[in-house]
Amino acid sequence: MNHTAPDKSLSAGDFDAAVFDLDGVITRTARLHAAAWKALFDEYLKQHTPADDTFQPFDIESDYRRYVDGKPRYEGVRSFLEARGIELPYGSPHDAPDAETVCGLGNRKNRLFLQRLEAGGVEVFDTSIELIRALRDAGLRTAVISSSRNCQAVLESAGIADLFDVRIDGTDLQHSDLAGKPAPDMFLQACRRLDCDPARAIGFEDAVAGVQAAHAAGYGRVIGVNRDDQHQALREGGADLVIADLGELRLATGAEATRPARRLPSALDCLDEILPGNDREPALFLDYDGTLTPIVSRPEDADLGETLRLTLQRLTGLCKLAVISGRDLDDVRERVGLDTLWYAGSHGFDIAGPAGQHFQYQKGTDYLPILDAAERALTAGLADIPGCQIERKRFSIATHYRRVSEDAVPRIGQAVEAIRNAHPGLRLTQGKKIFELQPDIDWDKGRALRWMMRTLGLDRHGYLPLYIGDDVTDEDAFRALKDDGIGILVTQDNPSTHADYRLDDPAAVETLLNHIAERLERSAS
Numbered sequence: 001m002n003h004t005a006p007d008k009s010l011s012a013g014d015f016d017a018a019v020f021d022l023d024g025v026i027t028r029t030a031r032l033h034a035a036a037w038k039a040l041f042d043e044y045l046k047q048h049t050p051a052d053d054t055f056q057p058f059d060i061e062s063d064y065r066r067y068v069d070g071k072p073r074y075e076g077v078r079s080f081l082e083a084r085g086i087e088l089p090y091g092s093p094h095d096a097p098d099a100e101t102v103c104g105l106g107n108r109k110n111r112l113f114l115q116r117l118e119a120g121g122v123e124v125f126d127t128s129i130e131l132i133r134a135l136r137d138a139g140l141r142t143a144v145i146s147s148s149r150n151c152q153a154v155l156e157s158a159g160i161a162d163l164f165d166v167r168i169d170g171t172d173l174q175h176s177d178l179a180g181k182p183a184p185d186m187f188l189q190a191c192r193r194l195d196c197d198p199a200r201a202i203g204f205e206d207a208v209a210g211v212q213a214a215h216a217a218g219y220g221r222v223i224g225v226n227r228d229d230q231h232q233a234l235r236e237g238g239a240d241l242v243i244a245d246l247g248e249l250r251l252a253t254g255a256e257a258t259r260p261a262r263r264l265p266s267a268l269d270c271l272d273e274i275l276p277g278n279d280r281e282p283a284l285f286l287d288y289d290g291t292l293t294p295i296v297s298r299p300e301d302a303d304l305g306e307t308l309r310l311t312l313q314r315l316t317g318l319c320k321l322a323v324i325s326g327r328d329l330d331d332v333r334e335r336v337g338l339d340t341l342w343y344a345g346s347h348g349f350d351i352a353g354p355a356g357q358h359f360q361y362q363k364g365t366d367y368l369p370i371l372d373a374a375e376r377a378l379t380a381g382l383a384d385i386p387g388c389q390i391e392r393k394r395f396s397i398a399t400h401y402r403r404v405s406e407d408a409v410p411r412i413g414q415a416v417e418a419i420r421n422a423h424p425g426l427r428l429t430q431g432k433k434i435f436e437l438q439p440d441i442d443w444d445k446g447r448a449l450r451w452m453m454r455t456l457g458l459d460r461h462g463y464l465p466l467y468i469g470d471d472v473t474d475e476d477a478f479r480a481l482k483d484d485g486i487g488i489l490v491t492q493d494n495p496s497t498h499a500d501y502r503l504d505d506p507a508a509v510e511t512l513l514n515h516i517a518e519r520l521e522r523s524a525s
C-alpha cells in the first residue's frame, strides 16, 4: 500500500489558477543570482577576514541554498552575515551600493546581478513555458511571484511578461505589509488578486522556503521543482509532488479534465482492506470538530454525543487512542470527558497522556508573549464586527467568521493578516470559516502524531496507525502516515487530499469506530 509511483497528472478542471516562482522554475536566473551573491560576499569577506584567520568563501551550493535562496534581498544579506557572526546596521533601501550596511550590500549585489543579466541575458526553461501556455489555454489564470525586485526586468528580458495575469515581486514586498517566503503572504496575495480560493490553486516552487510558503497558504497542490538535489527537503517543506522538470507533468484538459475527481473509497465499504487481519493492531488518532462532532455555528456548542463517548471508552480498552485537535488541550479533554486516552491540543503543540504525561513543544512556549499581544490586537481590531469570534487556545488563536456577514469577511482576513505581519514569528492558516494564528515553527498535527507514535512505541511493525480528520490541518497528519498508515477524510466532496479513504460525516465515523471495536473484541476473545 502507498508505494505506487507518484501521480504526475494535473487535471485542469481541479484548479482555477497556477502560481509560479520565477527563478529556478521559469527562468534560469538562479545561477546568475548565486554568482552575484558569491562575488559580493567573497569580496566582502576577503576585506574583513583578519590576517591571521583563514578566508572562508561563500559556498555557491550550501550557503546560497541555506541563507539567500528565495528570500528578499536584504533578508538574504542579513541571514548570511548572521551565520558568519557579522552584524551590520540595517541602513535604508536608498543606501548607495558601497555603503557598509545590510541594504548597501544588498544594493551592491543587485548591481552585480544586473551586470550579469545584461551580459548574459535570461534563459528560460522551455518546458515551463509550454506548461504555462497550456494551463492558460485550459482556462487557468496565472501569476508569477518572486522575492526579486528585478522580476519585471527579467520577465521582459525573457519576453514572457504577457504570460501572467498577476505579478507579485520584491517591490510589492517593499511597499506593503507582505512578509517574504517562507511566510504564505505572497501566495495568498496572488490568490486574492486572481480572485481564487487557495485550495483551487497550484503552486510551483524550487526553493524549500517557497514550498513551505505555498503549503502554509493552503494551496490545493504544491509542486516542488527539484533543480538542486533537495528532493527530501522539498517533500518535508510541504511539496505534494517533487519533479525534476515541469515537462514531467501530464496536463489533462477538456473532457478528460472535467471528469469528476476520483472519489475516495468509503472506509465503511473497505473495512476488510483497512484491517485485513490481526497482525497489525490499530492505533486510532482522531480529530475532534467535524470528525467526532458535526460542525456547528458556535464552537462552544460542539458537544460529543453520549453514544460516541461510550464507543471511545470501549476502544481505549482495546487499542491506543488519541484525539488530536486544533482546540485548546483542556477544552478538547473536557469535551471528550475521558481520562483513558491521549490528547493533543492547539494543533499538536500541547500533548497530555492518561497517566499525567504532559508535553508542550518547547519552542512553542517562546511564542506565548507574541500570541498574547496578537490576541489583544485581534480582540481590539475586530470587536465591532457582529458574529466575529476570537477563540484563544494556548498555542494558537482562532478568528471565527461562520456567523459574520459575507461582505465583512475580507476585512477580517486583512486584519488578521496585518496583525500577523505586525507580530513576527506567527503563521496564518485557514480552516473551516476560521483564520488561525500560531507559532511559525516546524510543528503541526503530523509532527505531533509521529511524536506520539514514537513515544508510545507505535512506530514499529505490528501497529497500524489510522488517522481520521476533516480539515486542512488534518492533511499534515494524512501526509505523515503516507508510508505506514491510513488516512480517512470526513467529507462529502471530492477534494484533493492525502487521505486514502473517506467517510461522509461524524455519524459514519461513529459507525466505523463501532465496527473496529467489534473486530477487536472478536479477535481478543
Ligand SMILES: O=P(O)(O)OC[C@H]1O[C@H](O[C@H]2O[C@H](CO)[C@@H](O)[C@H](O)[C@H]2O)[C@H](O)[C@@H](O)[C@@H]1O
Pocket: 287, 288, 289, 290, 291, 294, 295, 296, 297, 298, 299, 300, 302, 324, 325, 326, 327, 328, 391, 393, 398, 400, 402, 431, 432, 433, 434, 471, 473
Ligand atoms: O482540529 P479540530 O479538532 O477539527 O479543530 C479545528 C477547529 O475546530 C473548531 O472550529 C471549527 O468547528 C466549530 C464548531 O463546529 C465551527 O463553528 C468552526 O467554524 C470550525 O472552524 C474550533 O473552534 C477551533 O479552535 C479549532 O481550531
